[in-house]
Each structure stands twice: as structure tokens, then as C-alpha cells.
Amino acid sequence: MVKILIIGLDGLDPDLxxxxxxCWFKQRFYGRHYVGLIKDLYTPILWSCFLTGLNVEEHGYSLSELKEKRASDAFRSKLLCKLYLLRKRIIPIKKLGLRKLLIKFGLVDPYPGSIMPEHLLRKTFLEELKxxxxxxxxxxxxxxxxxxxEYYRVKIDELVTASFRERSKLVEEALEDTSERVDRAIEYVASGYDVIFVYSPLPDVAFHMAVEPNLSIRAWLRSIHHSLYKVVKELLDIAKENKYAVLIVSDHGFDLKNYYHSNYGFWSLNIEPPSWWSIHSILDFKDNILKLTEVIG
Incomplete structure (x- = not known):
């Protein structure tokens, strides 16, 4: 097999x-894929669809089910979680202030991740390859x-009315975070792992922090894309040296007119894909990636 590196760039838009x-993101072959078949274009749901090849909204992971699971996963104690859920059933009042108090005492994670249920995790191409x-x-x-x-998702909501200076700080933080993730990925490439998947919340964070951009802000957005490329370039170079097939892919794009996630994502490959390679929607990646590990060598 040819080893595979997947670089997930949140919100990279094919039209933009x-x-x-x-052109930095295009590699040798590139295209777009449809994500509009998913009801809620929410990042964890879309990447879950990418990983499983399923519309996870129809398999127990809709947006409401995701939020419920994430809230439960935030508790550091299973007993405390059960008591909290019992309280919600008995006293269905949302704003009692208990959650903030529990966070203050370190009993609840303020930024819990969104992780699929076990039955869906088993269906991801990552688990199948393992x-x-x-x-x-x-x-x-x-x-x-x-x-x-989740830290970035929460901060995006908190900073929507903040000054551009404050909003741009979150983007710089995401760039630094991405650089750390890329450094880890470089180590795994050097170690010869078969499949590596690294994700960045950019450029999506930058789009949300732009807030209906004028011409100068659009120029800033493009510069953030270039900064993102410079961060991942070393990873792309070392992957090429080690003969990895590299897939750059996004979960959705970003519509600057409607100012929300768009119905198409972007993908590119650094190798010529086999004749059977066919990507129409976000649900097609799983089977194609699995076949890539089996056929190319």
C-alpha cells in the first residue's frame, strides 16, 4: 500500500x-464534493459523515443527539452525570447556573469534544484500518x-461582537495550534505510520471571525489561507519525500454572501487517482480511501 496522509482543513471553499x-491547495488533482445532503452543516457531524460514509444524522448522531452526548461526556464523574441528567428530567429548567458552578469546581469540562457513539466509531475507516x-x-x-x-466553537460565539483585533487573536491562536498539530503529524510521518489524519479548525475560524467582510477583511482572509498553507507546507514536503499519498480535504466551504457554511467542500490529491476514484459527496470518501490502501502499492 501507499501510506496516506489526510489533512482536514475546516471550511476550505472550492470556489474561493x-x-x-x-493554487497552493490544489496539488496534482482536485475537485469538490457535495455536503448539502446533510441537514445540519455542523463540523463534527460532517467529519463523522466523512469518516463513516454514512449520514450520521440518520444513525443516532443528529445535532440534538450530538449536543446531548457532548453535555454528558463533559462530566468528569459518571455518577455526577447521572445526577445531572436526573435533575434535568425532574426540573427541566435550563438556566439554574449549575453547569457554570460545576465548571468552576473542575467537575465539568468547559470545552468537551464531540465524539460519535461507539457504534459509529466502529464504522469509521480509521477503526476499520486499525x-x-x-x-x-x-x-x-x-x-x-x-x-x-470545542474551545474554538465556543469562542466564535463569544467573540462575534468583539473588536476585530480581539477576533483576529483567536485566528492567530488557531494558527499556532495548527502548527503544533502539524509538528506532531511530521513526527508520525517520520515514524512511518500507514495512515495519518490531522485536522485544523482553519480557515473556518477566520471566516467566522471576519463577520461580513469588506474588501480589506477579504484580503486578510486570503492572507490567513496563505499562512495556513505555510504552516502545512513542511508536512506536505516531508510526506512527499516519504512517498505518502496526500489528501487535502474540507468538510464544507464558506458562502461569503449568505455568511454561512456552503454546500460544497474541497479536496485535492498529490497523486493521480486510480480510474475508480469517484467523489461526488462527502459520503464517498470512506470507500475510496479504503480502496486506496488496498490497491495502490
Whole structure:
């Protein structure tokens, strides 16, 4: 098999890649995939669909089910979680202030990850490849093993009315975080892992922090894309040296007119894909990636 490196870039938009001439992300072959078949274009749900090849909203992981599970997973004690859920059933009042108090005392994680239920985790191509004996690593992948990404989702909501200076600080923080994740991925490439999946919350964080951008803010957005590319370039270079197939992929794009996630994501490969390679929607990646590990060698 050819070893595979997957770089997930949240919100990388196929139209903007063309319009802003961001050829850095195109690699040798590139395209777009449809995500509009998913009701809620929410990042952890979309990446869960990418990983499983299923519309997870129809398999026990809708947005409401995700939020309920994430709230439960936030508790550091199973007993405390059961008591909290019991309280919700008996006293269904949302704002009693208990959660903030529990966070203050360190009993609840303020930024819990969104992790799929076990029955869906088993259906991810990562788990299937592990079961086949491949060495697999995932770095902060939404829906699978994230622990840091919820921080950005919460901060995006908190900073929506803040000054641009404050909002841009979150983007710089995400760039630094991405750099750390990339450094970890480089180590795994050097160690020869079979499949490596590293995720960045950019450029999506930057889009949300732009808040209906004017021309100068759009120029800033493009510069953030280029900064992101410079962060991942060393990883791309070392992957090429070690003969990895590299898939750059996004969960959705970003519509600057409607100012929300768009119905199409972007993908690119550094190798010529086999004749059977066919990507129409986000649900097609799992089977194609599994076939890639089996056929190419």
C-alpha cells in the first residue's frame, strides 16, 4: 500500500480556492464534493459523515443527539452525570447556573469534544484500518478523538461582537495550534505510520471571525489561507519525500454572501487517482480511501 496522509482543513471553499487563486491547495488533482445532503452543516457531524460514509444524522448522531452526548461526556464523574441528567428530567429548567458552578469546581469540562457513539466509531475507516493491522493515528479529528476544537466553537460565539483585533487573536491562536498539530503529524510521518489524519479548525475560524467582510477583511482572509498553507507546507514536503499519498480535504466551504457554511467542500490529491476514484459527496470518501490502501502499492 501507499501510506496516506489526510489533512482536514475546516471550511476550505472550492470556489474561493479558484477565485482567490489559492493554487497552493490544489496539488496534482482536485475537485469538490457535495455536503448539502446533510441537514445540519455542523463540523463534527460532517467529519463523522466523512469518516463513516454514512449520514450520521440518520444513525443516532443528529445535532440534538450530538449536543446531548457532548453535555454528558463533559462530566468528569459518571455518577455526577447521572445526577445531572436526573435533575434535568425532574426540573427541566435550563438556566439554574449549575453547569457554570460545576465548571468552576473542575467537575465539568468547559470545552468537551464531540465524539460519535461507539457504534459509529466502529464504522469509521480509521477503526476499520486499525482492525486490519495498519498503523493509524488521528490528531484532533472532530467526531472521532477531538479534545481542543470545542474551545474554538465556543469562542466564535463569544467573540462575534468583539473588536476585530480581539477576533483576529483567536485566528492567530488557531494558527499556532495548527502548527503544533502539524509538528506532531511530521513526527508520525517520520515514524512511518500507514495512515495519518490531522485536522485544523482553519480557515473556518477566520471566516467566522471576519463577520461580513469588506474588501480589506477579504484580503486578510486570503492572507490567513496563505499562512495556513505555510504552516502545512513542511508536512506536505516531508510526506512527499516519504512517498505518502496526500489528501487535502474540507468538510464544507464558506458562502461569503449568505455568511454561512456552503454546500460544497474541497479536496485535492498529490497523486493521480486510480480510474475508480469517484467523489461526488462527502459520503464517498470512506470507500475510496479504503480502496486506496488496498490497491495502490
Amino acid at each position: 480556492v479558484e477565485r482567490w487563486r489559492m 482492525a486490519r493491522g495498519y498503523s493509524v493515528v488521528a490528531i484532533e479529528v472532530p467526531g472521532y478523538n477531538e479534545s481542543r476544537n
